[in-house]
Amino acid sequence: MYILVIILVIIIIILYSNLNKRIRILENEISEIRKSQPKKQTEEIQEISETIIVPVPEHDEEKIPVSIPEEEAKDRLAPLFNFLQQNALTIAGIFTLVLGIGYFVKYAIDKNWIGEVSRAGIGFTAGAGIITLGHFLRRNYTVFASIITGGGIAILYFTTTIAFREYHLFSQTAAFSITCLITLISISLSYYYKSEILIIFSLFGGFLAPLMISDGQSNYPFLFIYITVINLGMLAVAYLKEWKSIGWIAFVFTNIYLFYWTIEKTEIITVYFYIASYIIFYAFALYNYFRKGVLFQWDILMLVLINFTSIIGTVYIFKQLQYDPVILFPVGFTLINAILLYREYTEKKSGINHSVFSGITISLLTLAVALQFKTHLITSAWAVEATLLLFIWKKTNLRIFRIFFYILFPLVIIAQLMTWAEYIDAKNLHIIFNPLFLTSSVTVFTTFVNLTLLRKLPEKREQENSFFENAFTLVSYTIIYIAVLLELIYHISEKPFITVFSIAMLFSLYYIFIILLFRKKLEISSTLQTVLLYIFLSLIIFDTTIAGTGIIHDIVGKQTDPALYFLYGLYLAPLIFTTVKIPPDSEFFRIRMSFWLLATAIVIAVSMEFYHLYIVSFAENISEIAILREHFSLLYLPIIWAVLASIFIYKGLKSNAQEYSQAGFALLIVTILKLYLYDVWEMDNVSRIIAFIILGIILLLSSFLFQRLKNILKSMVEKKKNSTENNDA
Incomplete structure (x- = not known):
């Protein structure tokens, strides 16, 4: 075994010596070729190399960095891949x-x-x-x-x-x-x-x-004295050699240690090390700013991260140890950034530097106000930070901030969901001015700002971003909706279930209605408008069949105040307004199913409201509801459907929307089938006669109206045709 190893080592040495000799010969040959090159060719090569390596000019006045193109941003990773390719074996x-x-x-x-x-x-x-x-x-x-x-x-x-x-x-x-x-x-x-x-x-x-x-x-103070010394050495080397990577490595390790210490053993002494780290890494981030008067993308990202990581750590310690005021460090960091903002203002600069410092200052001040009202730290901090990243993305058009925004915004949603879960066990919360709703308010406010910023991005209208825009907008409005709804439900949770349910449904309908009402100012896309209309009409069906019927049942049983029915009936205002204001050529009606959904919602809403009024008017107690429901279904429902069918047919002919007419004829067919296949066998003779007579009259009138309208339309077409021929003559 040992002999084989010795032989193998000898072979490797011989091969290495042979290869090394050939490499030296090749190096000598290359050296001779370089010496024999003409001087002119050497100068040309030097000129080419000088054109390739272009130093970054220092700006004298505005010092506004130019947005980095996509290809250039991608090429920044090329040196890393080249290094790995060339040195992987090493x-x-x-x-x-x-x-x-x-x-x-x-x-x-x-x-x-x-x-x-x-x-x-x-x-x-x-x-x-x-x-x-x-x-x-x-x-x-x-x-x-x-x-x-x-x-x-x-x-x-x-x-x-x-x-x-x-x-x-x-x-x-x-x-x-x-x-x-x-x-x-x-x-x-x-x-x-x-x-x-x-x-x-x-x-x-x-x-x-x-x-x-x-x-x-764990001897944390000694540990962080050591880490602080390393960070100071890093800062000195970074300033002397302009090596930015070491700052990020130190930042990641330092925050891992700091957060672990903060959670494992919360001590006030940790705050001093947060302050030391803040000063060191803030100085690191501002190196290019003080030397060249410009902030590059990684500098901006470091400024954002060091501010928010320091606030999360220090405020967490203050809250755990019950120190006041908790906004001491948010306000302090706000003042530091405000000084830099004032420096930009006095020098009358309005470039990226000004935007970054103003965004950070406003964000920190917003977070300080939120924390003063005892909002949840992580949820509020992440919500404000995500908005700040989106703001910087808009101002710089650098993709790195878009990527971080995409990463952070889902975390905001997760944190907000955890905040909402606390409603389950919460007790004696004040109306509006409680930590849960105030935290939700911060998220709602930042979400509104996000929507505003997203609408103004230059690449917004690109087709590839349309799905993201619609999804983000829908998620954002859903966050706002849930935040208000949960607060509303919490404060009325002691009332009967049907009351809570009907109020929640009414709020949902008006929420969607307001969005649709201001759709142009909110710049809601046509696709999203269609989705919201579908949800709105589906809620109408759900509301009238469940909430309305439940309220009527409780009113008859003397279990709720009749005034609740009038509150429930407020849903009719947005339904009527939306139905009248939807233009036939809108995006909503480009899908054939939209007509049928609208017609179904109208038929169910009208039918159920007549049913509710009938029950309230004639029912003495709950036991009579079943008999009255059967009587209403047999006698009055076919009449209501026949009238609605006539209205649909008329509207279809007048607006030249065949789908309305088809819906009207379909409803007539359903009415006739119901009458002949079911109602006839359940009615008494008097009711049967009344129903047949009234329904027959309605059908004849509808037919007469249809024929008359058709002749009017035919006359109008012929008149227009003759007028056109006379003008041509």
């Missing part, structure tokens, strides 16, 4: 080497070749050796050397962790000191080598080090 190689060293050490331990101190010594030696190798390779192979050095640093971190956890060679203080030393060395090397890759390795190691050496006892 990364895999260093990872494999680290694992190989680890397996070798494990094998040596299993064989009892080395003791615990020797094991740690091998790890530290291997890590230092790999770092040294990277140092010698840095001049000619910068990226490769950075990855190699990062692997060496990783070995040092893991060796320290194992020596502390498994072998107990160090105390926790000593282990922590060693990890800090490793972090400082790695940051110094990355700065010295000018390697962003290496400092990323260093940051990951620095932030993961506390987890590696943790003994289960």
Whole structure:
């Protein structure tokens, strides 16, 4: 076995030596070719390279960044993919080497070749050796050397962790000191080598080090002093080298630690570290602003996130510990952004910077007011933040903010649903001025703002966005509807069920009616108008058959106030107005089923209201309702249907809408079939005679009216035709 391994190693060395020799020959040949190139060709190549690498000019006056085109935004990921393609083998190689060293050490331990101190010594030696190798390779192979050095640093971190956890060679203080030393060395090397890759390795190691050496006892203040020191080092390097990626890595790790500490062990001292993190990362986000007078998309996103994450953390601590005022930090952060906004105002700038600072300032002030009224923190914060992202998306037209808005808005809905669920167990809530409804009010307000902003986006009218617009609009109006409905139901929940149900139905009908009434000002799309009309008419059918009948039953049984029936009857106003105002050429009537749904709603509403009036007028008690219902169905319902059928036929001929006429004839057929197949066999002789006579007269009058109207229309067509021929002559 050992002989085979030795032979394999020898073969690899020979192959590597042979390949290395050929690479050197190739490098020499390339060098000779470059030297033999004419000077003019070299200058042309230099000119081409200068045209490719164009520095970003510094603006003197407005300093307004230009919106980034789609293709350019996509190309920003190209360097990452190129890096992975070119260095995938290197990364895999260093990872494999680290694992190989680890397996070798494990094998040596299993064989009892080395003791615990020797094991740690091998790890530290291997890590230092790999770092040294990277140092010698840095001049000619910068990226490769950075990855190699990062692997060496990783070995040092893991060796320290194992020596502390498994072998107990160090105390926790000593282990922590060693990890800090490793972090400082790695940051110094990355700065010295000018390697962003290496400092990323260093940051990951620095932030993961506390987890590696943790003994289960949480010393959070000491931990966050260490993290604050790392963040200050990150900020210094970021300002010196303009490496933006390290700021985001530090931001993510810092907030994970902060939120975990906040939830696990809520302490007032945590607030000081939130303030320190806010200052550090705000300074990081404003680097380009102070240096170049411009805010780029990732800077804006950092400003939004650092404000809202800091508010969520600090306000949560104040609420849990019952400190006042809870709006201390929202107002403080508002003032900081207001100062920057005032700076833009005094310099008479109205570009993206002005819009961003004004949006953040107004959002934070809105959130402060909401929190002062004891609204739910997460729901309110996310709702305001989503609106801010949409506002910045509109102002900058950068897709990154649209993506984050798409991500955050569903979370707002989830948070709001959790808030609404608290109505189930809530007790003694004040009308309107209670935490649940005030939280819903914040969501409703931001939703209105979202709808306004969405209507004004430049890409709104694109066909590919129409589905999203309609879905988002429908969801937004649904949120507003549920927020008000739940508050209404909560405060009338002690009343009888039929009262609660009828009031809820009446509110639903008027809510949809108001949206349809102001559809032009609200810029409701024709598709959404059709959907709302379908819902409206379906609710009419549902309301009249269930709510109306239930109210009549309770009135007859002396279980409710008769005034409730008049309140219920208010649904007729929007029904009549909507029916009269729907133009025959509207989007609603482009679907044939719309005529039938409208006709069905009208027939059911009219029939049920005559039935309700009949029961109220003649029923003495509940036991008489069944007899009166049967009598009404046999005697009066066919008459009502015949009259309605005649009206439909007349309207169809007058408006040239055949669907109305078809609905009228269909209703007549149903009336006749009902009369001959069912009613005749249930009536007494007197009722049968009355029903047949009245129905016959109505049918004859309808037929006469139809014939007369048809002749009038025929005469009008012929007159118009003769008039046209005379004009031509």
